[in-house]
Amino acid sequence: MTQHTVVNGIKIAINHVVQHVARPTVVFLHDSLGCIQLWRDFPLQLATATNCNFLVYDRHGYGASDPFGPEPRDSGYLEKEADFLDALLAQLNIKQAILFGHSDGGSIAVIAAAKYPARIRAVTSEAAHLFVEEITLNCIRDAVTAYEQTALKRRLERYHGTKTDAVFWAWAGTWLNEAYRNRSIEHFVPHITCPVLVIQGVDDEFGSMRHVTAITNHTAGHTESMILENTGHNPHRETPELVLRRCVSFIEEHALRERP
Secondary structure, three states: OEEEEEEEEEEEEEEEOOOOOOOOEEEEOOOOOOOOOOOOOHHHHHHHEEEEEEEEOOOOOOOOOOOOOOOOOOOOOOOOHHHHHHHHHOOOOOOOEEEEEEOOOHHHHHHHHHHHOOOEEEEEEOOOOEEHHHHHHHHHHHHHHHHHHOHHHHHHHHHHHHHHHHHHEEEEEEEEHHOOOOOHHHHHHOOOOEEEEEEEEEEOOOOOOOHHHHHHHHOOOOEEEEEEOOHHHHHHHOOOHHHHHHHHHHHHHHOOOOOO
């Protein structure tokens, strides 16, 4: 059931289920056009299989959360979202978090793990972007065409309502801005000490395998990767059984053991 909490004066829609008080909370971070609803039953399945609690939320501007403010999104929005995530976890008294982030959410998870290691026990980074690639920009350009010429806008309105234009152009406008071209969050990666599982589809239309190696080769902790054939940008929706099984194994092996 979706509820609301207020963080830094912003009303945020959340689905926070506490099944076992002493267990960690799996926190799901949606993609650039996502929201609570689009996760469907994946969070409950993963939390149930690992006997963990879970939190899914609509970031500021998305879904049932407060709309964006009047100021335009700046190039540091991913870092700001990581800081907001830490404030949200503090608000909900979540002291042990396991992050599962998809796309933009994966990037936010990487930053949060680097900046707030005391709270983050492990990260699953699915199709995250650490830097800007032409393949990504080309797909965003295609999405702009689809938004303007097809039913894409109407489909997104089911989830974001009157905020849909703001959500879409905050994403497309930021990434296609020439000033964003050299943006990178790679410098956060060496500061990650918790275990990280990187998931990527071989056919991901929004990014290359360079993002996988940028994480697995440079964190300060344990890393492993899951590369899925015949899979695009949404592995947890395209191959849910495989992703669920690997995530359960990763969490049980690396996130639920007591830290030394």
